[in-house]
Amino acid sequence: MARAGVVLDSGDDAAVLRPAPGVNLVVTADAFVEGAHFLPAWCTARAAGARLAQANLSDLAAMAAEPRWATLSIGARRDADVEDVVAFQAGLADALAAAGAWLVGGNLTAVTGEPWYSLTLLGECERGREWTRRGARPGDLVAVSGHPGRAGAGSRLLGAMGSAAASALELAPLVEAWRAPVARIALARALRRTGAVTAAIDVSDGFVGDLAHICESSGVGVEVDEADWPADPLLERAATALRLTPDVLTFGPSDDYELLLAVEPGGRGDSERAAAEVGVELAFVGRFTAAPGVLTLRTIEGRVRPLGGAGYDHFTGS
Amino acid sequence: MARAGVVLDSGDDAAVLRPAPGVNLVVTADAFVEGAHFLPAWCTARAAGARLAQANLSDLAAMAAEPRWATLSIGARRDADVEDVVAFQAGLADALAAAGAWLVGGNLTAVTGEPWYSLTLLGECERGREWTRRGARPGDLVAVSGHPGRAGAGSRLLGAMGSAAASALELAPLVEAWRAPVARIALARALRRTGAVTAAIDVSDGFVGDLAHICESSGVGVEVDEADWPADPLLERAATALRLTPDVLTFGPSDDYELLLAVEPGGRGDSERAAAEVGVELAFVGRFTAAPGVLTLRTIEGRVRPLGGAGYDHFTGS
Numbered sequence: 133m134a135r136a137g138v139v140l141d142s143g144d145d146a147a148v149l150r151p152a153p154g155v156n157l158v159v160t161a162d163a164f165v166e167g168a169h170f171l172p173a174w175c176t177a178r179a180a181g182a183r184l185a186q187a188n189l190s191d192l193a194a195m196a197a198e199p200r201w202a203t204l205s206i207g208a209r210r211d212a213d214v215e216d217v218v219a220f221q222a223g224l225a226d227a228l229a230a231a232g233a234w235l236v237g238g239n240l241t242a243v244t245g246e247p248w249y250s251l252t253l254l255g256e257c258e259r260g261r262e263w264t265r266r267g268a269r270p271g272d273l274v275a276v277s278g279h280p281g282r283a284g285a286g287s288r289l290l291g292a293m294g295s296a297a298a299s300a301l302e303l304a305p306l307v308e309a310w311r312a313p314v315a316r317i318a319l320a321r322a323l324r325r326t327g328a329v330t331a332a333i334d335v336s337d338g339f340v341g342d343l344a345h346i347c348e349s350s351g352v353g354v355e356v357d358e359a360d361w362p363a364d365p366l367l368e369r370a371a372t373a374l375r376l377t378p379d380v381l382t383f384g385p386s387d388d389y390e391l392l393l394a395v396e397p398g399g400r401g402d403s404e405r406a407a408a409e410v411g412v413e414l415a416f417v418g419r420f421t422a423a424p425g426v427l428t429l430r431t432i433e434g435r436v437r438p439l440g441g442a443g444y445d446h447f448t449g450s
Numbered sequence: 451m452a453r454a455g456v457v458l459d460s461g462d463d464a465a466v467l468r469p470a471p472g473v474n475l476v477v478t479a480d481a482f483v484e485g486a487h488f489l490p491a492w493c494t495a496r497a498a499g500a501r502l503a504q505a506n507l508s509d510l511a512a513m514a515a516e517p518r519w520a521t522l523s524i525g526a527r528r529d530a531d532v533e534d535v536v537a538f539q540a541g542l543a544d545a546l547a548a549a550g551a552w553l554v555g556g557n558l559t560a561v562t563g564e565p566w567y568s569l570t571l572l573g574e575c576e577r578g579r580e581w582t583r584r585g586a587r588p589g590d591l592v593a594v595s596g597h598p599g600r601a602g603a604g605s606r607l608l609g610a611m612g613s614a615a616a617s618a619l620e621l622a623p624l625v626e627a628w629r630a631p632v633a634r635i636a637l638a639r640a641l642r643r644t645g646a647v648t649a650a651i652d653v654s655d656g657f658v659g660d661l662a663h664i665c666e667s668s669g670v671g672v673e674v675d676e677a678d679w680p681a682d683p684l685l686e687r688a689a690t691a692l693r694l695t696p697d698v699l700t701f702g703p704s705d706d707y708e709l710l711l712a713v714e715p716g717g718r719g720d721s722e723r724a725a726a727e728v729g730v731e732l733a734f735v736g737r738f739t740a741a742p743g744v745l746t747l748r749t750i751e752g753r754v755r756p757l758g759g760a761g762y763d764h765f766t767g768s
Binding site for chain 1: 563
């Protein structure tokens with residue numbers, strides 16, 4: 133396959149890349165450390181590599197950027213199974229390629245401690261059309277893709293009972309949401325064309341934590357409407373199994389790599405059609421307000437309470 | 451100081467950067483692992499950070515690129531001295547800034563093993579004006595900046611006798627060559643304007659190893675003339691102290707971050723003037739030949755022998 137914009141890749145002192153005319157570059161970096169971000173018992177090396185790619189791709193989706201080029205630095209143990217290192221890199225490269233991006237450089241170093249993988253991903257975006265966290269205005273709608281909280285629930289299930297037990301409870305989709313997320317590149321592409329998105333972030337800290345980031349950056353507040361929240365019987369069942377309230381799973385820490393958006397009120401229809409075209413669920417769950425930093429939930433019963441519960445610090449997630 | 455081309459930096463999902471019109475991007479990545487690339491006993495955290503910056507800057511110098519933007523991922527121990535992590539990053543950021551480049555993103559992860567720092571550096575180069583390893587032609591001259599071998603000698607001295615003993619032998623400049631190298635960004639800028647450079651690499655594997663890389667990529671051979679080699683009494687004294695032949699230090703493994711260049715014969719004068727303008731020594735030490743992979747040394751006595759010694763594998767450096 134032709135690798136768009138790659139003039140010269142590894143084998144020289146550096147890679148040479150040709151950006152398209154009139155674009156800005158969008159750059160993100162993330163690293164996975166074995167034992168902290170993935171466990172061999174939880175997923176294959178290939179899946180862990182794909183997951184690191186998705187973590188970075190998700191940041192570009194949240195900026196409305198097209199993924200293009202990446203560098204990967206690896207710290208591997210001398211006694212490592214070489215096939216695992218190769219599988220990690222292959223899983224990562226395949227996930228990047230599926231999104232239109234290519235590994236163009238990197239390096240390999242021996243370590244004695246835990247293995248690590250550090251990825252930097254470059255994307256392109258038409259100049260000035262980037263989505264940021266800053267653009268939400270009072271009255272804009274809150275939209276979110278998929279089912280936030282599933283990845284966090286999946287990792288809790290893996291930690292508490294393991295994969296087999298989760299499957300026995302028919303909770304495997306939650307485990308897969310953690311194990312094999314797919315960044316919303318296609319949704320971002322479709323929504324970009326509507327011009328209706330005023331701010332965006334990817335859900336990597338959990339719905340409330342990331343919504344708080346938008347509110348903080350944009351200087352707004354938000355009211356989420358429980359009645360509009362997409363029902364998720366799986367999350368409810370997982371909450372029972374884990375002896376947690378469903379809210380903890382739905383709103384708490386979770387790296388789902390879903391998109392959380394501010395949308396102009398007049399752009400709701402276009403946005404819904406754009407999401408439907410790419411086959412992604414997009415729910416409109418609330419509205420930004422003029423009360424900076426005030427995050428509330430309107431319950432099904434019509435009561436209004438702090439989102440995330442009383443005492444929840446929206447700006448630190450704790 | 452204004453940070454050229456930085457539209458939006460950390461604090462959002464990704465940084466947004468604005469390349470200049472008509473440029474290609476040049477991208478390199480390198481990582482330092484404590485214990486492998488630097489030892490706290492050998493240099494301060496600040497110096498180690500600066501050294502990682504120089505390693506990456508040197509790759510861009512060897513491509514004739516202008517350094518612009520960087521991301522840094524850090525794996526730090528929970529029991530680390532926070533001041534060391536801050537000092538490493540400050541040393542790195544200051545070295546980048548001195549070359550016109552800026553940290554625009556990154557992340558910090560806790561590790562239980564040895565600390566590591568992974569840097570990706572982006573530069574810009576006028577489209578099609580990049581230097582590669584491929585362009586050397588038979589008849590082109592071999593030029594090298596500074597005194598290759600000094601950094602390798604410095605690290606051997608540190609390992610064998612420590613900093614104080616090396617100073618006592620008045621070999622401190624060799625230790626400093628390892629500890630505080632300066633990538634040849636200014637020399638690359640000056641030489642770029644001459645248009646006389648046909649191929650380039652930075653000396654990070656040692657003079658012979660890197661010369662072999664150019665020969666391999668360009669499909670040429672080379673003859674180095676010992677009579678033209680810049681005398682280096684310090685290296686000779688270090689060889690005595692280390693009980694090595696001077697050749698091992700001069701031509702063997704050493705990460706000097708000097709520039710090794712192929713220069714059109716007619717461009718020698720311009721290149722010498724360009725180097726003098728920026729105050730960098732540039733020696734013309736030989737000529738590329740039409741015998742692919744044949745690397746020879748013409749000794750002062752007029753004998754011709756394999757460069758690096760018989761049995762030296764130029765394509766692996768061993």
